[in-house]
Amino acid sequence: MAENIRLEIVTPEKSVVSDDAKIVMAPGQLGEFGILPRHTPFMTTLNVGAVHYENAEGNERFVFVSGGFAEALPDRVTILADSAERRADIDIKRAKRAMTRAEERLEQYSKEETDFTRARVALLRAITRIRIVETR
């Protein structure tokens, strides 16, 4: 049997994922990256996006993460996220509401304001959540 890597996704409030994976893909700050077993030690910050991995049974799993950082070691990957939700736990209604709200705000504010940046990030988070739920 092929080797697996241990994937841990933790947030300050709880541990979200603790699973064995064959491959882990995560949204790094400089672009998406994939981790296979025996990866060289690697560390990066994360963007808002989807972590997806294939578990030991070969099923694909999606997890939403917003910010944080990831550390890869030969036998494990640890992701410390500001917030994280498994696909099944995403509240799609809330995400849609957040999207409409963020869009409204983006129309109101001029581009220099900090509120604009905040709304833009909120929109990004909402869209990512929706996309994770609606893939496949």
Add this chain to the structure above:
Amino acid sequence: MAQLKEILLKINGIKKTKQITKAMNMVAASKLRGAQTSSDAFRPYSQKFSEVLGSLAESSGEQANELLVPRERIRKVHIVLCASDRGLCGGFNINLIEKAEALAKEKEAQGAEVSFSCFGKKGMEWAKKRKKQLVESFLGVIGSKVSFTIAAASGRNMVSGFLDQAYDEVYIVYAQFISMAKQLPTIKQLLPIPPIEKIEANDENGKAYQPEHICEPSSEALVGELLPKSVQVQIFSALLETSTSEHAARMMAMDNATKACNDMLESLSLIYNKARQAAITADLMDIVGGAEALKG
């Protein structure tokens, strides 16, 4: 007879108080469990976080980030005071406030201006009454569900205040949870960030931690990201500890109150029984005296 009734009234009153203190004790106990669960949930994150930060700080060398450099002259000191929203928890809040006040006095004696932010109503009320400079306050955080968002917001304010030269030093005063019976008011320096301890982190196999990472974008940039976050992590852990401590302190206080009620009930029922007996004896004497008189 009047005296008997009074004592009975008192006994009933104390019984009611005892019911309340007992109920509060049980509520605090269940809340304490909740607070301990969230502390436990946070532990893996904080452990990993300090591990990573320690190894990064080592590999990036002493290339000092601005957040790490102590200022030469301390003109403005900021104190974050964590206390509870509600009372009835013994000396818990007083101890915390005294600790903060002592720190403020010490800094003022060195010629610094001291400002406060408060978590919890008790701290805020104190700061207002003493006309302290209160920058911000958060209510309804400690003792209920502490969310990381609040700690993050407050942490960001601290870091930007420090970078804008609004604060030269930032401290946090919180209650460290040592045991059910002991909660220690503690001062921790948040900013400038004290030199990061290089922990000898071992994984389960006892292998030493491998610090040689490829870093993206660069280890300096990563440290720059992580340091402000470490302030947020510190604040969050202080909030969690204070919450746990508050419930433990309230449990102890209510336990003591229930015990005091029991003591009082015991001595009062003794007095009550004595008085009742005396009344019966007096009545009997009356009857016997009357019967003797009729015979005669």
